[in-house]
Amino acid sequence: xxxxxxxxxxxxxxxxxxxxxxxxxxxxxxxxxxxxxxxxxxxxxxxxxxxxxxxxxxxxxxxxxxxxxxxxxxxxxxxxxxxxxxxxxxxxxxxxxxxxxxxxxxxxxxxxxxxxxxxxxxxxxxxxxxxxxxxxxxxxxxxxxxxxxxxxxxxxxxxxxxxxxxxxxxxxxxxxxxxxxxxxxxxxxxxxxxxxxxxxxxxxxxxxxxxxxxxxxxxxxxxxxxxxxxxxxxxxxxxxxxxxxxxxxxxxxxxxxxxxxxxxxxxxxxxxxxxxxxxxxxxxxxxxxxxx
Numbered sequence: 001x002x003x004x005x006x007x008x009x010x011x012x013x014x015x016x017x018x019x020x021x022x023x024x025x026x027x028x029x030x031x032x033x034x035x036x037x038x039x040x041x042x043x044x045x046x047x048x049x050x051x052x053x054x055x056x057x058x059x060x061x062x063x064x065x066x067x068x069x070x071x072x073x074x075x076x077x078x079x080x081x082x083x084x085x086x087x088x089x090x091x092x093x094x095x096x097x098x099x100x101x102x103x104x105x106x107x108x109x110x111x112x113x114x115x116x117x118x119x120x121x122x123x124x125x126x127x128x129x130x131x132x133x134x135x136x137x138x139x140x141x142x143x144x145x146x147x148x149x150x151x152x153x154x155x156x157x158x159x160x161x162x163x164x165x166x167x168x169x170x171x172x173x174x175x176x177x178x179x180x181x182x183x184x185x186x187x188x189x190x191x192x193x194x195x196x197x198x199x200x201x202x203x204x205x206x207x208x209x210x211x212x213x214x215x216x217x218x219x220x221x222x223x224x225x226x227x228x229x230x231x232x233x234x235x236x237x238x239x240x241x242x243x244x245x246x247x248x249x250x251x252x253x254x255x256x257x258x259x260x261x262x263x264x265x266x267x268x269x270x271x272x273x274x275x276x277x278x279x280x281x282x283x284x285x286x287x288x289x290x291x292x
Contacts, residue, residue: 005206007207007208010195010208011211014195017042020038021188021191025188038195039198042198043154043198047202050153050204054205055205055257056151056152059153063149065156067276068276069149069156069159072158076158080166084169084173088169088170092177104180105179111184114182115188115189121176122176122193126171130168130236131236134236141284142284145280148273148280149262151203152203152222153201153202154203157201157202196215197238199218201218213241213252214241215239215240215241220235224236226261227262227263227265228260228265233249234249234251235252
């Protein structure tokens with residue numbers, strides 16, 4: 001069982017989520033509930049498996065980051081995400097001409113192809129948004145919250161500045177609303193991508209093999225959290241590494257399978273990483289020179 005999970009946790013998670021979604025779509029079940037349920041199951045599985053098959057034993061010990069991660073998770077899930085979901089359709093309508101959504105999304109092609117096209121755009125938009133957050137100082141100051149943790153584990157998947165999260169959503173989802181992407185296509189894209197995101201920061205000793213060249217697995221993504229700029233300024237893909245490979249920012253080595261350390265570069269450029277969640281958020285109003 002351990003070997004099965006070590007090598008196949010990603011395909012099992014994605015395959016299970018997609019199968020549940022397609023079954024629910026065929027039977028008329030509530031699709032958003034299915035996506036949320038599958039995501040929570042994968043997240044809970046990762047959290048439990050960290051106890052028995054951790055990649056790094058020291059990452060199981062809190063580094064004074066548990067409260068920040070928990071507060072950030074509650075803020076994103078309980079406040080920011082619902083607000084974004086409510087606001088995006090309203091914003092799209094406000095930006096559209098009186099005739100309604102621009103009929104540009106290819107709804108005439110098979111459903112799974114529609115989902116893949118939506119995923120490709122979402123990944124493209126998030127890739128460039130993420131890359132900008134590493135190259136523009138003001139944006140990096142927002143993104144530094146995500147990188148300020150000195151360990152990787154299941155909960156810091158939700159360690160994001162609300163504005164960082166909002167900018168990613170505007171870049172990736174608003175254009176799809178504007179061109180008339182159907183709701184079930186957007187939920188289908190979530191059914192494919194959410195399980196990967198739920199495992200991306202997991203402290204799990206996985207060996208995903210060739211999938212590391214397709215997905216932004218926890219093996220690939222941990223290099224992005226390196227304290228070394230030459231390692232961290234890479235692997236910007238949200239779920240897939242397609243655009244990293246296209247634009248030359250894909251980095252992975254299975255020799256040591258991990259950077260020497262994770263966190264901010266050097267002394268963090270003055271970022272208040274050891275302080276409270278509220279202090280880290282408010283630092284955006286008085287940023288010092290932050291190394292990118």
